[in-house]
Amino acid sequence: MFQWQVAWRYLTSNLLQSALLIAGVALGVVAFVFITALINGLAIVLTEETTGSIAHITLEPQVRVAPVLTDQSDYAATPVSNSQRRQIRDWQVLVSMIEAMPGVVAVRPEIDGNGFLVRGEAVAPVAIKGIEPEKLSVVAPIADSIVSGRADLSAGSLLIGTQLAGDLGLGVGQPVILRTERDRERLLTVGGIFETGIASVDERLAYLNLRSARPLFELPDGVIQLSIRLQDPADAETLAPALASLTGLHAVPWQERNRNLEDALAAQASTGSLIQLFAMVSIAIGVASALLLSTYRRRSEIGIMRSFGISRRFVAMVFVIQGLLVGLLGGLVGALSGYALCLWLYSIRQADGDPILPIAPDQGGYALVIALTTLCAVLAAVLPARAASRLDPLEAIQQ
């Protein structure tokens, strides 16, 4: 295509000027890539922080309301009174079934309940998780968070957080009475104290052996819920409905309980969009002004072309194509430089080994930025292209 050859010749005729223009565009692209990788990296870190120590899907018994008794008898389920205890009875079958599913890392049956820890005069509310000892750390890395004692969940042993231990003045090996919501009591021993850094956990949560929890919560064979960990937490929202229909239980993906995270991520994303928009506008202004200058410099050439009867369209296209080439080259150079910058920033580590910036170098929106930059540059070239194509050949020649 001859238009492309002419546009290319024009761009390469003044290499320094074109290089500066492309560098300017590339700089805007670098800013775009940096902010995109940073916002995405932040989202990843925040999501990881949130999903790192919680169940990705929780399976709970359905809230069952006794149906109104009618003469219709086509209910699949036997009507059950809501005064019945909510529990999962056939959990052993479900655990092995769900653990065999692809994408599922672990399933932990839990007896969850509330109670009070009593030590002499001091009383503190506590949320109890009764679990199998070997599954202590499958949801949150509790074993790694033990600061004193051991991650020991043998019968009669209790693991509590540092805050709770401090509140009650408890140390490892000391006895404490647990009184549950079912009004049962038992004397337990503090086996270990953990510190997760999450205040609500360190202040309220205690782990207990599943078997020890049974009499305390009056559940001889059922459990209250199943906590599921997935390979990819992002799958929770698609897997939850499948699990619900498979088990007949109520499946809650983690996102449902962490809507504030979504709001925070959305707010960050819109800040990012604003900066991305500014980057694109500055690219467009740069391209438009450079090409406008070029049409002015070349007006006698354009005039002579027009006098030969070369169409306005041809002249316009030569400038639009220059815009396209500048956008594409600037986009490519900028994307590569942006990637290099992100990699470099990612490689700078703090003392604890984490990067100084939570940047995600492979999430810089590279294809998007190249496409957007090319589009912006083409649109920015329309104004100069129109100016060039409307030049009066006679006026241009008589200069």
Add this chain to the structure above:
Amino acid sequence: MNPLLQVSQITKSFIERELETRVLNGVNFSLQPGELVALLGPSGSGKSTLLSIVGLLLSPTAGSMRLLGDEVAQLNESQRSAYRSRHLGFVFQAHHLLPDFTARENVAFPAAAPRNRMTGAMHRRAAQLLDQVGLSERIDFRSTALSGGQKQRVAVARALMNKPQLVLADEPTGNLDRETGFQVMDLMKQINRAEGTTFLISTHDTQIAERCDYRIHLLDGRIDRVD
């Protein structure tokens, strides 16, 4: 024989700051195919204006004009543009070569642009035209690397690229020294004789005008005489 160009009662006025100046005031003449004609007249007599009107670069205020049998005075911009591309060639006082292109590319440009591609045939024709104007050794030179006379010869070759019926040359020798000017003039005459291309050449130089078949003298917006 049907005239190639027939100009009847052409007038042209420019309005500047509400002041109307009539530059052409009823111009009539015709050109036969194959003629080599000089357009003479004092500075400001309207030679460039007349050539621009004939070249469809400027619309007359009034009058009619037939080119190759078509009435062309009232064509719209894109029709005039297409007409220029197909039937007309231009040589101006300044060469207006494209500085980023070689001599050959400059010559081929008027053919390549409308078809949006540069073909081997165009390259060959451009080389042949450059040979014809005596620049066979300079075909792949950048146009900026040529002398004034060489550039003007490239401009002549370029005007001929699309095999126009009529070439309009506005003081083509005006920027050249006398000797070089004569060479360019002789070149146009040679092409006129060989190809039968019609030339209308404005000039101040009577010796250039002498080399033409006849001369049209413009004075006060009218044709004063033809000799």
